[in-house]
Amino acid sequence: MTHVYEPNEVTHHSADRPVAVSAVNRGSAVSWGAVFAGAVAAASLALILLILGAGLGLTTVSPWEHHGLSAGTVGIAAIAWLTFTQIVASGMGGYLSGRLRTKWVDVHTDEVYFRDTAHGLLSWSVALLVSAVLLTATVGSIIGGSAKVVGSVAGGAAVATAGAATGMASGQGSSMGYFVHSLFRTSAPAAGNTATPDPLTSTASVQHKDVTPSQLAEVTGIFANSISTGALPQEDVQYVAQLISQTTGMSQQDAQARVQATYDKAQAKLKVAKVKAQQAADAARKASSYLSLWTFISLLIGAFVASLCATFGGRQRDL
Numbered sequence: 001m002t003h004v005y006e007p008n009e010v011t012h013h014s015a016d017r018p019v020a021v022s023a024v025n026r027g028s029a030v031s032w033g034a035v036f037a038g039a040v041a042a043a044s045l046a047l048i049l050l051i052l053g054a055g056l057g058l059t060t061v062s063p064w065e066h067h068g069l070s071a072g073t074v075g076i077a078a079i080a081w082l083t084f085t086q087i088v089a090s091g092m093g094g095y096l097s098g099r100l101r102t103k104w105v106d107v108h109t110d111e112v113y114f115r116d117t118a119h120g121l122l123s124w125s126v127a128l129l130v131s132a133v134l135l136t137a138t139v140g141s142i143i144g145g146s147a148k149v150v151g152s153v154a155g156g157a158a159v160a161t162a163g164a165a166t167g168m169a170s171g172q173g174s175s176m177g178y179f180v181h182s183l184f185r186t187s188a189p190a191a192g193n194t195a196t197p198d199p200l201t202s203t204a205s206v207q208h209k210d211v212t213p214s215q216l217a218e219v220t221g222i223f224a225n226s227i228s229t230g231a232l233p234q235e236d237v238q239y240v241a242q243l244i245s246q247t248t249g250m251s252q253q254d255a256q257a258r259v260q261a262t263y264d265k266a267q268a269k270l271k272v273a274k275v276k277a278q279q280a281a282d283a284a285r286k287a288s289s290y291l292s293l294w295t296f297i298s299l300l301i302g303a304f305v306a307s308l309c310a311t312f313g314g315r316q317r318d319l
Contacts, residue, residue: 045088
């Protein structure tokens with residue numbers, strides 16, 4: 001009678017006939033239940049640690065000057081905490097996936113080590129996917145809210161500088177109003193007025209009672225247009241100087257000199273504001289780049305730790 005061999009059988013030949021012996025470990029080499037258990041534990045622990053890190057980070061930020069940590073220190077602390085979170089959460093998930101896996105019988109030691117490592121890596125991968133798919137909104141709101149608070153405290157001056165540059169270039173900022181009002185000042189305050197009023201709100205120190213709001217708006221538009229183009233046309237200089245001469249009694253030549261000097265001051269202030277805004281934007285770009293790079297590194301560290309801890313869990317499982 002002919003014996004039909006199964007695909008998973010090995011044969012040992014004796015003197016009389018071949019003997020079929022069933023191969024061990026017919027099942028899958030991956031214990032998916034252990035992998036998913038470790039992944040769920042890793043994702044949950046990572047979420048808890050992120051919440052804790054967000055709370056600790058907010059306690060180190062203060063809107064008051066010389067209080068709390070600087071933006072650079074907060075960034076370094078955030079990177080360190082993210083790395084710590086990956087190590088702890090990934091290590092826990094990898095250990096559980098190795099400890100809870102099915103015990104393999106008659107498997108070589110090197111193969112057991114490889115399978116345990118693979119279980120840890122799979123657990124880390126599933127946890128990362130679960131976090132990306134299911135926890136994006138939660139984690140994003142936590143990190144985003146913390147980042148907004150830190151950014152508003154650390155970058156408030158930069159935002160104000162950028163806003164000042166935009167408003168000044170468009171002619172809507174208080175700085176432009178200051179320069180326009182200063183054009184119509186006289187050399188001395190009004191008679192009997194010993195105080196020094198605000199040049200933006202008072203007419204006593206600027207002495208331009210005959211200047212109408214429409215004229216002020218026109219001069220503001222001229223300055224705003226010239227600042228945006230980078231040059232003040234000579235006809236605009238003469239026209240504005242004529243208005244100043246009629247209002248203050250200055251000569252046309254002196255009025256033109258005042259217009260040019262005031263324009264140069266406005267240009268210089270705008271350049272300083274633009275430089276500060278560009279520096280703030282460049283700092284934000286570098287911070288975002290560093291955060292992405294360190295997030296990548298911390299994730300790689302988490303993958304390594306998960307794989308390593310899975311081998312520890314697997315060894316203790318097989319004791």
